[in-house]
Amino acid sequence: MMTCRDVNGLLVDYVDGALPPEVAAAVERHLASCEPCRAYLATYRKTRALGAQAARVEIPDEMRTRLRQFLLERAG
Amino acid sequence: MMSDEHLLLKDAAGGDASALEALMSRYGSRVYRLAHGITRNSADAEEIVQDVFLQMVRKGGAFEGRAALGSWIYRVTTNVALNKRRGKRREVETSLEECLPAWEADGHRSGPRAFLVADWSGRPDAELLSGEARRILEEAIDRLPEHYRAVLILKDVEELTNEDVAASIGDSVSAVKTRLHRARMALRELLTRRLGPQT
Numbered sequence: 001m002m003t004c005r006d007v008n009g010l011l012v013d014y015v016d017g018a019l020p021p022e023v024a025a026a027v028e029r030h031l032a033s034c035e036p037c038r039a040y041l042a043t044y045r046k047t048r049a050l051g052a053q054a055a056r057v058e059i060p061d062e063m064r065t066r067l068r069q070f071l072l073e074r075a076g
Numbered sequence: 077m078m079s080d081e082h083l084l085l086k087d088a089a090g091g092d093a094s095a096l097e098a099l100m101s102r103y104g105s106r107v108y109r110l111a112h113g114i115t116r117n118s119a120d121a122e123e124i125v126q127d128v129f130l131q132m133v134r135k136g137g138a139f140e141g142r143a144a145l146g147s148w149i150y151r152v153t154t155n156v157a158l159n160k161r162r163g164k165r166r167e168v169e170t171s172l173e174e175c176l177p178a179w180e181a182d183g184h185r186s187g188p189r190a191f192l193v194a195d196w197s198g199r200p201d202a203e204l205l206s207g208e209a210r211r212i213l214e215e216a217i218d219r220l221p222e223h224y225r226a227v228l229i230l231k232d233v234e235e236l237t238n239e240d241v242a243a244s245i246g247d248s249v250s251a252v253k254t255r256l257h258r259a260r261m262a263l264r265e266l267l268t269r270r271l272g273p274q275t
């Protein structure tokens with residue numbers, strides 16, 4: 001039987017869907033009976049999504065303009 | 077054989093404005109996101125973007141037969157950004173250990189039950205990405221070591237595979253997975269301490 005700590009150590013691969021099916025099934029059996037691990041997984045996934053959204057920025061237009069100028073002055 | 081990207085680089089190196097434009101469209105935001113994610117500072121990120129594109133244009137001819145341009149660009153960006161940060165590393169980047177889950181000898185997580193089962197994941201993104209919650213998130217990201225932030229950006233924003241992240245930062249896949257997990261766990265912990273049990 002997996003412990004909570006075992007499950008935690010597999011989360012990177014679990015959320016990637018990269019675990020072998022029998023290991024993923026064992027994680028899911030643990031989750032079915034463990035409320036703290038369910039809460040952990042849900043907030044872990046949410047954290048990943050929030051971190052990604054917060055960092056998903058585009059290069060500002062004025063910076064792109066300066067970059068173009070900078071490179072044209074130095075290329076060729 | 078020359079790929080489309082190698083041709084673009086050659087033309088850009090020769091000062092061809094449309095090739096430069098195409099390179100900037102393809103890589104400008106990716107380089108900026110990674111540089112900004114590592115330094116957390118837009119002026120530093122701009123200098124890094126200029127430096128990386130200049131290297132791309134100057135060394136353009138040297139790519140033939142080498143690794144994918146994308147990996148090379150991420151690698152150069154990571155190196156330049158980490159170098160820039162060296163020396164101005166702030167003291168607030170205290171040990172991450174304090175933000176990682178603590179474990180009992182039997183493999184259960186330590187802590188009060190209300191904290192262990194706190195699940196704030198049903199809150200809408202729009203709410204969590206604005207106001208006080210957003211400030212908490214940004215502060216939590218600031219607390220991560222910069223090489224952890226590099227991995228988070230490449231994996232969770234750029235959505236590279238673990239193998240491509242490893243190639244991009246010149247580290248092993250297992251090191252990438254460890255950093256990624258520790259970074260996410262630390263963010264999750266800091267968010268849960270502020271958003272968790274009261275909901």
Ligand SMILES: [Zn+2]
Binds near residue numbers: 036037
């Ligand atoms: Zn558990």
